[in-house]
Amino acid sequence: MFKQIITKPEEIEQIKSKVDEIAGVLKQDHYIPSEDNNLMIGRSGIALFFFYYSKLADDQSSSDLGFDIISKIFDQLSLRNIHHSLSEGLAGIGWTLEHLIRNDFIEFEDEQGLADLDACLFKVMKETMKQGNYDLLHGAMGHGVFLLSRFKRTGNRHYLTSLIDELEKISVTDENEGVKWLSHISSEGKIYEVNLGMAHGMASIISFLAELHLNHINQEHLLHLLKSAVRYVLKYRQDPDKYFSFFPNSIHNGTPAKSRLAWCYGDLGIAIALLKAGKALNDRNIIDLALDILIHASHRRDLENNFVWDAGLCHGTAGIAHIFNRIYQQTKIEELKDAAVYWTGQTLEMSKFKDGLAGYKSYRLPKNGSWENEAGLLEGIAGIGLSLLSMISDIKPKWDQCMLIG
Template sequence: MNNTATQLRYIYHDLIPMLRERKYGADYNTSLFKGPWGALLFMFYYEQYADDQADNATALLEEIYAEYAPEKGDNYSFCNGHTGPFWLLEHLTRHEFLDLDINELASDFVTATILQSKFHLEHQNYDFLHGSSGMCNFLIRFAGRPDVAEHLEYFVQTLWNNSVMTDKGRSLPFFYTHDKPEGIFCNSFSLAHGSCSLLIIVAKIYEAGIAQELCHRLISESIPFIMEHKNTFTDDSLHALYPAILDGKSTQSRLSWCYGDLNVAMMLWYCGKLFNEQLWKEEALHIMRYNMRRDTDEAAGIMDNCLCHGSGGIAAFYRRFWFETQDEAFLQCANHWQEKAVEKITFPEDHSKHGIKMWLGKDKQWEYVWDLLDGSSGVGLSMLSQLHSQPLPWDECFLLS
């Protein structure tokens, strides 16, 4: 099964009974990245951009939303908590998949999210997937509310207060290593968990007209710190330009959405465009061009085709930079990684499981996965983008647009 349209159709129809029969753990009922809400994101895009005769997403969303209880539980994380479903509803409304009064629907939820974000800030949890910054990224869409604007200013001030000025620039040591017997807080050049997502979100807060002087200063002092930690390289180097985590253990990183070079490039490009900083934009382009040479799974440090840390995610970065620059080399690189992603698609022969085969680490090894972050829903979205000459905004949830 190697025809892209056929594979997309399989992914889509595989998700329907999985969602209809709720074949996912209760722990993921509220999850965008690992649960039904991310699968719905793919289904809406599939129906809009691949098969306009298919019509299951809205009915399934209505069923799942009818059972959803946002007032229960205190997990508001973007990855697995309540912020994810409401992000999806806002996204689908803004891009005209749905016709909702999202401000009315989300009114009380936004108030509750502010409180949860404050709680995580008090406990130094700034994480994009699991902490305050993911919640604030959602809240930016409601920045016209005075309470939201006040909280976003508080978020930026808290980042500033807990950052550390060094001789290399401003350090954002907010990543906790969870090492045994005791973890440490350090910098991480990451969209999922570190500085790259924080600086993009601060840039978005600047764009919303909030705390602009402090936002600009925080960004302009933090970027030199990241660039000062660039690894040395030669014309034939195949290692990373930037480390994933500054924990003193390694200066390396794989090509992935979650950590490393592509993360730094995306952040530099976003901030460079906003503030017209040519040096940042040039470094972003250099990072993307340099990493074209890491064109094998081994050199890239990947095993599968997922969005988080596989070939589908690499393709999404390069396709985004193609849209931004119209540099044909980026398009060719995106096509290369997308072809490798398609080649890796493996469905269960007996249809006993949902999803496609993914590498889940040394403990679980290969398993069939259907979700947005690590499974077929995310791979399907990356494939849809590859089929279209215009950018598809699903990648907003990954901070790629």
């Protein structure tokens, strides 16, 4: 059972006030991107915020606004060219719709339309995987997240077992019988590296395979791939006392390196993946390692040393707080609760820009950096608001399944 972790009235009021402010900003039409209908930076993610906010605030007008946004998105779908990814395309829009249906936010009668979308994205997934692009946000794993969400209502295993087959085809076995996948995205613009993170790398594959197994999709090669992928990642475990983190962001030449504290890269995403894998494989050693990583990470609190610059879900304070909250809800480890509360406080302090959205701006790398207003789910105030909501609400934040957190 999910329970709010912040209970002091004055702290609840402070967070509620900030969430109300975020809702007020997002209700202004010019802050909702008119052409960006996607999940991670556009209108679909903003609709998610309004539906969850409506439950906390008992505000029917917010639910109505969320429904209006979704309706407009589908009115426009046939009028424009659109990408297919989870982040910026059809997979994310479809995931949003399925999530809202399955969790009784909306009613939807066009099941044939959704079945057609399943078939379309399955075809795109296979082509994308053949190109070697398994990326969660921009490639085939994102299509898989949509298809898994649909499986929970349709029971269609074929699409998911085929994804496993395609994933195996593009895998590379290393000398220690571990399995790896070469990344299309790296922090240095290179193509052939092994990214260990959640947004673009191995953690997303491990997490997804574990979820398939936990959903009783026992395809012949799944367990082999899952065990081998975990074996590969564990080979690059490093001494956190020496290198600050348990794992580097990615593997270039096997050299240990410090990684950031974030959902997208580094120990948090890897720990989520290992925790799921440990449960799927019924391996207590993997579970204990994942918890050790998270407990160690709970004591990493310096913003600069952890490369934490803003408040967004992807690589900011709200995302860190949400991950610690989610794992605390499962484990009841007090250090994780303390970390969730701490990073929630940091999230409130990040609201400091007079010209920001509800005081927030998103920091853009890599060169000199720039601060930009961002409304969406992944890096903007919709995601920040959802993280804050989960601290003062008993409503299970199932929206995070699109990021393979929940």
